[in-house]
Amino acid sequence: MDGPSAARPHKRVTITDVARHAGVSTAAVSKVMRNAYGVSEAMREKVRAAIADLGYRPHAAARGMRGRTYTIGVLLDNVRNAFFADILDGIRDELRHTDYTVLIGAAGFDPEEQARTIRSLVDRQMDGLILIAPGTPRAEVLATAASTPTVVIGHHDASDAYDAVVDADDLGAGLVVDHLVALGHRDIALVSAPGSRANKWKRTPEAVLSEGYLRAMEGHGLAPLARVHHTAYSDDGGFKAGMTLLTADRPPTAVMTGADVAALGVYRAAHELGLRVPADLSLVGYNNTALAALAPVQLTSVDQAGHTMGSAAARMLVERVESRRDRAMQTTMTPRLVVRATTGAPRGR
Amino acid sequence: MDGPSAARPHKRVTITDVARHAGVSTAAVSKVMRNAYGVSEAMREKVRAAIADLGYRPHAAARGMRGRTYTIGVLLDNVRNAFFADILDGIRDELRHTDYTVLIGAAGFDPEEQARTIRSLVDRQMDGLILIAPGTPRAEVLATAASTPTVVIGHHDASDAYDAVVDADDLGAGLVVDHLVALGHRDIALVSAPGSRANKWKRTPEAVLSEGYLRAMEGHGLAPLARVHHTAYSDDGGFKAGMTLLTADRPPTAVMTGADVAALGVYRAAHELGLRVPADLSLVGYNNTALAALAPVQLTSVDQAGHTMGSAAARMLVERVESRRDRAMQTTMTPRLVVRATTGAPRGR
DNA sequence: CTCGTCGTGGATAACGTTTTACAACATCCG
DNA sequence: CGGATGTTGTAAAACGTTATCCACGACGAG
Incomplete structure (x- = not known):
């Protein structure tokens, strides 16, 4: 009897136990475990059996000390x-x-x-x-x-x-712009993530996406109409961005976002403003997550594999x-x- | 010059380095780290300074060997x-x-x-x-x-x-049934997860939910109308369950599910069958995840905190x-x- | 025969921490 | 002043692995 939690933690099986049980050195066992060079087939077999017998599992912390x-x-x-x-x-x-x-x-x-x-x-x-x-x-x-x-x-x-x-996020942006332009859109806005705060990453996914978007707009002669709105990639961020963009003087006829979830936020904003999708507003997400395929949403998106x-x-x-x-x-x-x-x-x- | 990756891995600062730098034993440093008993304020200060100087971080694997x-x-x-x-x-x-x-x-x-x-x-x-x-x-x-x-x-x-x-999943189920009954529903189906396969958990969340559902139906005298459909908690699982339930002889007027995502699957099935929510079918999810609050969905759900x-x-x-x-x-x-x-x-x- | 060489297995020193036991010293009390 | 009692710090033994040697025997070449 030794206290309430007498359920002894049942001591772990160590490499030493295995070695003793197999009648070899711990070094040999270690070699088998890592299938290192210098063990005969017989030795390998013997050790394997001992490991199985005892249910040995190497102790990761101990391993971390050396290898x-x-x-x-x-x-x-x-x-x-x-x-x-x-x-x-x-x-x-x-x-x-x-x-x-x-x-x-x-x-x-x-x-x-x-x-x-x-x-x-x-x-x-x-x-x-x-x-x-x-x-x-x-x-x-x-x-x-x-x-x-x-x-x-x-x-x-x-x-x-x-x-x-x-x-290739720049290509992705291009695909979207091309698609929208082919449908007849000219006033296409991008909702992207806020720029990095001086942490020295110059080519974040958002940055490359924006770049691709601007280049594509330019390619279609729509550079003057290009506009990028920065917000957090979340439902709420998308909602705010949508509100801002869609209540502007000359609201865009299409919005593409850098993340599906943000697109759904924009969707919510459009909904609240009485705009129908896609009749009044075309909407494109990014990443083609499960969200995009979801029931009543059916969001056009870019698949990133x-x-x-x-x-x-x-x-x-x-x-x-x-x-x-x-x-x-x-x-x-x-x-x-x-x-x-x-x-x-x-x-x- | 020693090969292409000459960027030496910059040896880690160890407890020994700290001890030497502070002019004390490693044991003392260890005590300070774990703020164990038996260190004077002066010692604590000295060691703290050394730790900060060297930017010491304890090696978790080594710690794992003893404590x-x-x-x-x-x-x-x-x-x-x-x-x-x-x-x-x-x-x-x-x-x-x-x-x-x-x-x-x-x-x-x-x-x-x-x-x-x-x-x-x-x-x-x-x-x-x-x-x-x-x-x-x-x-x-x-x-x-x-x-x-x-x-x-x-x-x-x-x-x-x-x-x-x-x-308290049983209470949760009760809340839903009560709500639906109050609205006038009688034919309420539950979409739950498949039972555990003999892994000896008797009271899984699904089991308790089903139990609560059945008890609540019974309480309203609706036991004969109760039916539970088992499926995976996924969009697809929900879709299939919805298809089965809604094309049955006497389809339910309300469906509650054990997970929001499954509810959305049912939603999709209803949509495909030309049923409108909530006019033709009431739908309730579970867990009140972000999905439930999403834009065009606005799913009634149970919040689990x-x-x-x-x-x-x-x-x-x-x-x-x-x-x-x-x-x-x-x-x-x-x-x-x-x-x-x-x-x-x-x-x- | 002698040398290497090769193939195999074992001793053993790390690895960086925690913890136990104890030494040194100070303090208190009678 | 002697012993009991605390307090503070250290030495050293674990902890369970890996990896670096080294020893040993067998074998083949000269």
Whole structure:
């Protein structure tokens, strides 16, 4: 009898136990675990049996003291963004049948909080990091990447310190503008995210998107009509942007946004102002998340293949962790327009 | 010159470096870090200064070898469920100003995969675990809880091995039925999740919800009209359920679902069958996620206060980790009905 | 025969922390 | 002043792995 919680934590099986049970050294067991060079088939068999007998599972913290932890850390600002969920699925599927485990740090939007989370991941000896559109200063990411293999998703700023996976957001913007112009629109507004606050990322997804939008408008001779409204990518942000744009002197006949959820906010604003979609207003989202396909919405959007981006990132990262590659590389995905029910010819045509 | 990646990984600052820099023992530094007993104010000051000077950050893996890792692991089946995002936010907010970091393992729905993820978290020496509606066999959760403090969210099965946070789903179901009956409905169907496959959880959220629904129907003398349709909580699952129910001989005039996303699937089915909501069909969701409030939907739903559930879980877990409490406890939240635009009087009234 | 060489397995020193035990010293009380 | 009682700091032993040697025997070439 020793107190109420007598349920003894049942001591862990260690490598020493396995070694003793198999009648070999711990070094041998370790070698088998990592399938390192210098073990005979007989030895391998013997050790495997002992491991199975005892149900041995290596202690990750102890591993982290010397070698790998077999853990990949993912930094995310926002769990609510369905696009990120696609990326996560891609990462998970790629890593499913390997020894690696994926752990997610959800940091929120605050750059300081994100930096803290990145440090946490590094302190916990992650073998590699996948940072999804980090808002931390670029310098900090570079410093992290110097000590831990890192893949950055989203930002177009290239570097030889980290690998990168991006979507050709400028092409995406072009697809949308072309589509709308073909329908007869001329007055097309873009709702994008607020610019980075001096954190040294020059080519964020938003920036590249805006760039592509402006270039496309220019290409159609519509440069004077171009206007970009900045707001948070959220339902509420979209709503406010919509209110501002649609109550302006000369409201646009079409609005494209950098995120589906923001497009739904604009939709709500239009609804409230008595405008019908797409009769009075054409609306285009971005990312083609599940939201866009949803029941009464049927939002025209741009598909970014989040799943593919995630698996590409995971593959690239593992290559680096296992040092099968020592040069930085960058993967660019091509976006695709998915036309649904929220775009049509403008009324006054 | 030593190869292309000459950017030396810049050796970590260790506790030894701090001790040397402050002219004290490593033990003293350790005590200050954990603010343990037996350090003078002067010592504390000296060490603090050294830590700041060197920018020391403790190595979590090394910590994990003896004491805590200051990491809380969260098991999640599905990142897409917005309700879980609320819970996560609650956990994060509760832990924000502590030393703990939250790491999320996203496992998917497969029980085996979930079990693997739980093991991964344990192997990585998490100080505590929060399991959100785990699909793994109950026995496995009990075994885990025996060695690591654990909070289970969702399942109503109580135990003295783990703490639990649940919503009174039976009351929630009652609220919905009462609301619909008050509007004049009698033929009310429930769309719930498929039952657990012999994993020994008897009182899953779905089960308790169904129970509450049946009891409420009975209370109104509508037991003969009660019917429960089981399907996956997804847009597609909801769509199929809706199709089945609404094309039946005697279709219900109102449908309540166990998740908002499924309600939207039913909405889509109704739409496709030419039924208008709420004129021809009243529809109620569950969880009051952001989806429910969305633009053109305005779904009546039941609010579960996910944020509060998350912070309660985190608070309870930390109490256990720091062994300020040694008895299991269970927190039950009261749900609240949020009436929006998808419920109204039945037509044939 | 002698040398290397190769293939295999083991001893053992890290890795960076926490924690236990104890030494040194100060303080208090009778 | 002697002993009991605190207080503050340190030395050193874990913790469970990995990786670097080294030893040993077998074998093939000269």
